[in-house]
Amino acid sequence: MKKFAIIGGSGFYELMSGSKEEIATPYGKTSVVFSNLNNVKIAFLARHGGRHVTPPHKVDYKTNIFALNELGYKNILSTSATGIIRGYKPGDLVLLRDFIAFHLGAVTFFDSFASGIKHVDMSEPYSGELNSLLKRAARLEKIKLKDDGVVAATWGPRFETKSEIEAFKKLGANLVSMTNAQECILANELGMNYAAVAVGTNYAAGICKKKLSINEVFEVMKKKNDELKRLFMRAVVV
Numbered sequence: 001m002k003k004f005a006i007i008g009g010s011g012f013y014e015l016m017s018g019s020k021e022e023i024a025t026p027y028g029k030t031s032v033v034f035s036n037l038n039n040v041k042i043a044f045l046a047r048h049g050g051r052h053v054t055p056p057h058k059v060d061y062k063t064n065i066f067a068l069n070e071l072g073y074k075n076i077l078s079t080s081a082t083g084i085i086r087g088y089k090p091g092d093l094v095l096l097r098d099f100i101a102f103h104l105g106a107v108t109f110f111d112s113f114a115s116g117i118k119h120v121d122m123s124e125p126y127s128g129e130l131n132s133l134l135k136r137a138a139r140l141e142k143i144k145l146k147d148d149g150v151v152a153a154t155w156g157p158r159f160e161t162k163s164e165i166e167a168f169k170k171l172g173a174n175l176v177s178m179t180n181a182q183e184c185i186l187a188n189e190l191g192m193n194y195a196a197v198a199v200g201t202n203y204a205a206g207i208c209k210k211k212l213s214i215n216e217v218f219e220v221m222k223k224k225n226d227e228l229k230r231l232f233m234r235a236v237v238v
Helices: 061-070 128-141 162-171 180-189 214-235
Strands: 002-008 019-025 028-037 040-046 075-084 093-100 145-153 175-177 193-203
Touching: 019 061, 028 061, 040 061, 061 180, 075 128, 075 180, 075 214, 093 128, 093 180, 093 214, 128 145, 128 193, 128 214, 145 180, 145 193, 175 193, 180 193, 193 214
Parallel strands: 002 040, 002 075, 075 193, 093 145, 145 175
Antiparallel strands: 019 028, 028 040, 075 175, 093 193
């Protein structure tokens, strides 16, 4: 039986009904909802918790990714609200291709080389196989899914400054996210397949003149929830 994990970000807290379980790991505990669809096992995890109680810099990425891996869910589809730097507009669904995160500091399971040296290749951080599944699902569901997303990673919870966004733009980023790269790095370290659909929710600082607000993020995510659910539900069974 195929198994897929789906991680929901801001404004995307549930996928389908199922049994909720608390999973213990060496790093901590996390809650996962288990369900089945057409002989496919699905594990859904809300990145920020069901009521968005966990801010981005406090998300326990290690616990979440480790738990899914230990449970045998080697394929992860995720979504996250992202700021738009260039090339997209609010409401666009964007398949991620790469990220920029060297400025974050260490995000790793490998805090010791006592059992061997670990340097993971990140030439293709987002799974080509899973990206193809998502593209096919989008065609079948007649959902417009853009691609070539390059996300700049930040920790949050504050929004970025104008100068930071300008720097990310010069480095080649077209989106900015407080959560996605961290998950992607850890999933790759454990040999998991990871893909992400970003939702462009707002223009980043300096791209538009108005002040940034979390309200516009949630407003756009609310509008895109049904599309995201249809996309993911189709992707796991194609």
